Amino acid sequence: MNFFKQLVDRERVFDFMVPQQSPVDVRHGPILYLEDVSVSFDGFRAINKLNLTIDDGELRCIIGPNGAGKTTMMDIITGKTRPDEGSVWFGSRHNLLQMNEPDIASLGIGRKFQKPTVFEALTVFQNLELARATNKSILPTLTERMTGEIQDRIDEVLLLIGLKNLHRQPAGILSHGQKQWLEIGMLLMQKPRLLLVDEPVAGMTEQEMERTAELLTGLAGQQSVVVVEHDMGFVRSIARKVTVLHQGSVLAEGSMDQVSSDPRVIEVYLGEEA
Numbered sequence: 001m002n003f004f005k006q007l008v009d010r011e012r013v014f015d016f017m018v019p020q021q022s023p024v025d026v027r028h029g030p031i032l033y034l035e036d037v038s039v040s041f042d043g044f045r046a047i048n049k050l051n052l053t054i055d056d057g058e059l060r061c062i063i064g065p066n067g068a069g070k071t072t073m074m075d076i077i078t079g080k081t082r083p084d085e086g087s088v089w090f091g092s093r094h095n096l097l098q099m100n101e102p103d104i105a106s107l108g109i110g111r112k113f114q115k116p117t118v119f120e121a122l123t124v125f126q127n128l129e130l131a132r133a134t135n136k137s138i139l140p141t142l143t144e145r146m147t148g149e150i151q152d153r154i155d156e157v158l159l160l161i162g163l164k165n166l167h168r169q170p171a172g173i174l175s176h177g178q179k180q181w182l183e184i185g186m187l188l189m190q191k192p193r194l195l196l197v198d199e200p201v202a203g204m205t206e207q208e209m210e211r212t213a214e215l216l217t218g219l220a221g222q223q224s225v226v227v228v229e230h231d232m233g234f235v236r237s238i239a240r241k242v243t244v245l246h247q248g249s250v251l252a253e254g255s256m257d258q259v260s261s262d263p264r265v266i267e268v269y270l271g272e273e274a
């Protein structure tokens, strides 16, 4: 019963996961570009003249206090929320503000929400197989013959996420951390150019956090990765460049050492323990 409900819900999610269509042009600039973006909810400015640039292949960490606008920023990038003003470009060719959620996903922007939502009754392998589902429905995808190319991609992804030995196991038996990796793997099946990852290590053990750090740092370069995270130990372990959001704008940006010694960042977010 639960499984069928999951399928139905998931099918809606997979509507947003169709393969990349037109190439993203990063020859002359960043992969993601937000300029002067603002959005208000009932008169409250959740995002306020936000400027943000992500380079191709970059791993960027976004930190900031509760309510700083991190989730809203991701909602704007993925087309879930429309800003009141500003520009949002994916490479130099794609104006994301003129596109809807499925089209933005099809360009190669994958989003990992905080909670894992894998199909517990299906095996790890089948979950990945399903994730190649494009705009087709789920059941035919499972019963279709698999091409060598898809099999190769699944093998590649299984290695990346470290679940090769568990590929025949139902996803329901995986630990919380393994489910998170599987879900990242499901996004990787679509070969995204940009991955947005929301609080990936919440609820993970130390060991799982270390493995997640390896996974995310290993993905950067192949694709751009934007990680929103509150766990400062984890951010420190993966961070190259860190952006601190506060009241819907960038408060500080730089290396972890730079931002964590910035008095403004200490005041609004890190407190005296930084």
Ligand SMILES: Nc1ncnc2c1ncn2[C@@H]1O[C@H](COP(=O)(O)OP(=O)(O)OP(=O)(O)O)[C@@H](O)[C@H]1O
Pocket (backbone or CB within 6 Å): 041, 042, 046, 064, 065, 066, 067, 068, 069, 070, 071, 072, 073
């Ligand atoms: N749909 C909405 N309607 C009204 N207010 C909203 C809506 N979405 C976000 N907000 C408000 O906008 C502000 C920014 O919220 P957002 O969730 O983006 O912050 P955040 O940085 O992700 O916080 P957290 O770290 O707690 O997840 C908050 O004050 C929130 O209450």
